[in-house]
Amino acid sequence: MQLSDRAIDQADNLRRIVEPKPLKIIAISSGKGGVGKTNVSINLALSMAKQNKEVLLLDADLGMANIDVLLGLNTEYDLSHVVSGERTLEEIIVEGPSNIKIIPASSGISKMANLTSAEQAGLINAFSELGNAVDVLIIDTGAGISDTVVNFCKASQDVIVVVHDEPASITDAYAFIKVMSRHHNVSRFHVLANMTHDVHEGRNLFKKLSKATDRFLDVILTFAGTVPFDEKLRKAIQHQRAVVEAFPRSPSALAFKRITRQIDSWENDVSRSTGQLKFFVERMIQSDLLQSTMIQSDMTQSGMMQSTPQQEPG
Numbered sequence: 001m002q003l004s005d006r007a008i009d010q011a012d013n014l015r016r017i018v019e020p021k022p023l024k025i026i027a028i029s030s031g032k033g034g035v036g037k038t039n040v041s042i043n044l045a046l047s048m049a050k051q052n053k054e055v056l057l058l059d060a061d062l063g064m065a066n067i068d069v070l071l072g073l074n075t076e077y078d079l080s081h082v083v084s085g086e087r088t089l090e091e092i093i094v095e096g097p098s099n100i101k102i103i104p105a106s107s108g109i110s111k112m113a114n115l116t117s118a119e120q121a122g123l124i125n126a127f128s129e130l131g132n133a134v135d136v137l138i139i140d141t142g143a144g145i146s147d148t149v150v151n152f153c154k155a156s157q158d159v160i161v162v163v164h165d166e167p168a169s170i171t172d173a174y175a176f177i178k179v180m181s182r183h184h185n186v187s188r189f190h191v192l193a194n195m196t197h198d199v200h201e202g203r204n205l206f207k208k209l210s211k212a213t214d215r216f217l218d219v220i221l222t223f224a225g226t227v228p229f230d231e232k233l234r235k236a237i238q239h240q241r242a243v244v245e246a247f248p249r250s251p252s253a254l255a256f257k258r259i260t261r262q263i264d265s266w267e268n269d270v271s272r273s274t275g276q277l278k279f280f281v282e283r284m285i286q287s288d289l290l291q292s293t294m295i296q297s298d299m300t301q302s303g304m305m306q307s308t309p310q311q312e313p314g
Contacts (some may be wrong), residue, residue, distance in 0.1 A: 025137045026263070027060075027156035031172025033143040035164040036194045038066060039237065040227065041140035043253070046244045047260035049098035053135040057096070058103045060152050061142040065105030071096055072240030073104075080106035082126050083119050089126040097245050101134075144172075145179050153180055158266060160190045160224055163205055170205065174212050181219045190224040190266075192259065202226025225259040227252050 028041045038061065045057040059067040059079075068075045075094055081087040089103065096102045139156060141149045153159050159180070163173045173191075180186040191209060193202030206223045213219050227233075232250035236243040244253045 023134055023137060024158070024263075025139070025156045026158045026160060027139045027141055027153045028160045028162065029141040029149060029153060029176065030143050030162045030169070031174070031176040032169055035143075035162050035169055036227075037143065037162045038070060038140050039233070039242075040160075040162050040192060040194060040256075041138055042067060042070060042242050043244050043256040044260060044263070045100050045136075045138045046096075046098050046242045047256045048136050048138075048263075049100045050244070051260065051264075054133060055100045055136045055138065056103065056134045057100055058137065058139045059105040060139045060148065062105050062148055064142060067102060067140060068094070068104050070237065070240060071102075071242065073102070075104040078104040078106040083122060085122075097242060145176055150180070150184060153186060154184050158188070158190060158263075159186060160192050162192050162194050163209065164195055165193070165201060165205055170209055173209060177209075177213060177219060177221075178217055181217050187218065188220045188222075190222050192224040193226040195229045196226045197229060199226050199228075225255065225262060227255045227259070 026044075028037055028044070030037045038059075041057065045055045049055045057067065059065045062079065065078070067073075073094055073096060075092075077087045077092040079092070081092060082089050092104065094102050094104060139152050141152050143149075161173050161176065163169050177189055180189075191206050193205045196202045196205070202225070203223065205226075206221070210221045213221055228251050230243070230250055230252035232247040233243040233252040236246040239246060243250055244256050247253055
């Protein structure tokens with residue numbers, strides 16, 4: 001006897017409750033701004049959605065949000081309305097290309113970049129409303145090492161560090177990795193070279209950074225891949241579209257697709273592989289916000305204005 005469609009749907013819903021599917025949580029960050037981090041976040045999210053994954057993209061660059069602008073989306077509400085209690089998290093979610101779901105942040109509101117511990121706890125608790133109907137959560141963090149960036153990276157299973165071929169980018173990426181590893185027990189990072197001339201340049205950027213971390217830090221760096229400088233990508237941005245949607249056969253779009261396939265092969269860190277939104281929430285709440293003074297001091301000593309990390313700062 002064949003089951004009705006309604007019975008099958010009920011069975012699927014029950015299975016998701018009893019055996020919630022694992023959730024891959026990826027934070028995308030950088031030591032400094034201007035390296036194309038948000039564009040990387042958007043295109044990876046869309047590439048994964050094209051693999052029939054349910055993708056949630058969180059604009060966590062609080063105070064300097066621009067995912068909605070880059071995709072030409074109209075957002076009436078954002079995370080500030082969740083913090084204030086005016087809206088639930090589910091009510092502010094907007095749908096983007098390829099059916100990705102986007103949680104917009106609040107652009108231009110300085111308070112959102114410096115949430116109190118109570119406000120952060122309230123914001124993170126709101127994630128429990130979403131349930132487990134997501135395969136991948138991509139978090140576009142702010143640049144640098146604010147408390148908010150630290151908390152999102154600590155709660156994620158994987159951290160992608162976006163770098164660009166300029167001394168400040170490499171030095172600041174090193175400083176970011178140093179702080180996350182020494183003060184927050186994050187020991188694994190994936191390095192993505194963006195806006196390179198070719199694959200060799202991306203490999204050289206990775207080698208330059210890994211040479212410093214191998215010498216001074218107890219971390220594991222892997223090469224996530226390289227995205228070439230591409231006029232098609234620039235043109236897609238001008239038209240407020242993702243390059244994987246606008247020009248799917250362009251060099252940068254193909255690079256994002258290769259990186260997405262590589263991400264599928266990443267093994268979850270056993271200590272951080274609970275993979276459900278409720279556990280992501282718990283890890284966020286457990287973040288130690290009292291270390292911010294020490295973190296900022298360490299970043300200053302890390303020599304973020306030096307040209308290259310040839311010797312261990314501080």
